[in-house]
Amino acid sequence: MRRADRLFQIIQVLRRSSRPMTAAALAEEIETSRRTIYRDITDLIGQRVPITGEAGVGYVLDRSYDMPPLMLTPDEIEAIVLGSQWVAGLGDKTLASAAKDVLGKIAAVIPENLRPHIARPSVGLRPFTPPPRDDIDTNALRQAIRDDRKVRMHYCAESGEESTRIIWPVVLGYDATLRMLIAWCELREGFRHFRTDRIVSIEVLAEGNGLRKGELLRRWTRWREAQPPYAMPK
Template identity: 40%
Template sequence: MRKAERLNEIVHYLRRMHQAVTAEVLAHAFEVSPRTIYRDIQDLIDGGTPITGEAGVGYVIDKQYHLPPIMFDADEIEAIALGIGMVSNWTDESFAQKAQSAYRKIQATLSAPMIHELTQISTFSAPSHYKIPWQVSFTEVRECIRRKQRVSMAYLDLNEQLTRRTVRPLALISFSPVWLLASWCELRQDFRNFRLDRISDFTRLNERFSDEKDKSLATYLKRVEQKQAAARANDCGT
């Protein structure tokens, strides 16, 4: 990655963060040394970017700082178009409309050469008969995740056993053609993945939940990462 590109990406990275980010974290994210990050941050500050930092705490950027218009290259445009197509084909109509709306806004910012690149796209997502239908509202599930709203639902497991669950919905994860609802299950007092096509009677409860470290999405993802690392280690040992 060229330095100019890295500087731009550092600004984007800091704007996405809700807390201070250390040089070590940035160095790992951009695969450079902390010393390089120190120089990059100083170059950005010297150029007028409102970044502040404190030793041992990290860097933050003024969220009111406006970036110049985003520029995409041909591969980035193709990746965005492919992602829009996959959202359109593998979610629901409401989310597909949002994806198409976002794509139109992106198109409106493109230069003439980039508009031309859109006509050269050669990767597509097509509708598939392998898509497994579900009874619940995909959009409603997303809203419950965003609003941190507890839900009650009936779940039919792979052994055809039906149980009633109260869960904290954390994320929707695609394992094409299956969608999983990652949750904290209050019945099992542990994280569980529920297949969307096996959920019925999905009911919002008038209860919000707050992030608790042991029941959060971050902890869920960390546990998944640990399981994957253990599986890779086992594969290497066989």
């Protein structure tokens, strides 16, 4: 790897990390030696890149540091293309359009020599059947999640039993076969997973969940990590 590419990669790794990265961890990810990482970190600091930390403790990139956002490598471009192909096949029209718009924006500003990686990528997905169609407004659900709003939901379980619940939506999950809404259910007093094709209707309420930003997601993450493998309550 060229030195310039390695320096750029160190910044990228530090930028996406929420915790201090040791030289050993950086060396393993970038596939170089710790001695090289120490030297590169010193050079970056000398170039006024705001990296703080020390050997044995780890390094952190100041969150205020900004780089030109489209200094992309061919691998990064093709990762975006692959992700966009997957999103486009999910059956969510809004996200599919957003994915196409992202590719269009990237293609408009990257150098000419990189554009073939979008027009003729070396990666691709096999065709798959999109998730079952549902009639709920996923845009409203995503906005409720962003705003930490409660939602009144009318739901039909697999057994055919119908119920109305007040939920605190956490994440709208997607895979190749279905969409799943993860939420705290006031009725069951616990986290539950609801298939969106079984949701009859939703109403986003003005009332918030009363938690600090991100706290509901952290609670769900801890709950999920404590569950037995393959546990998926519905």
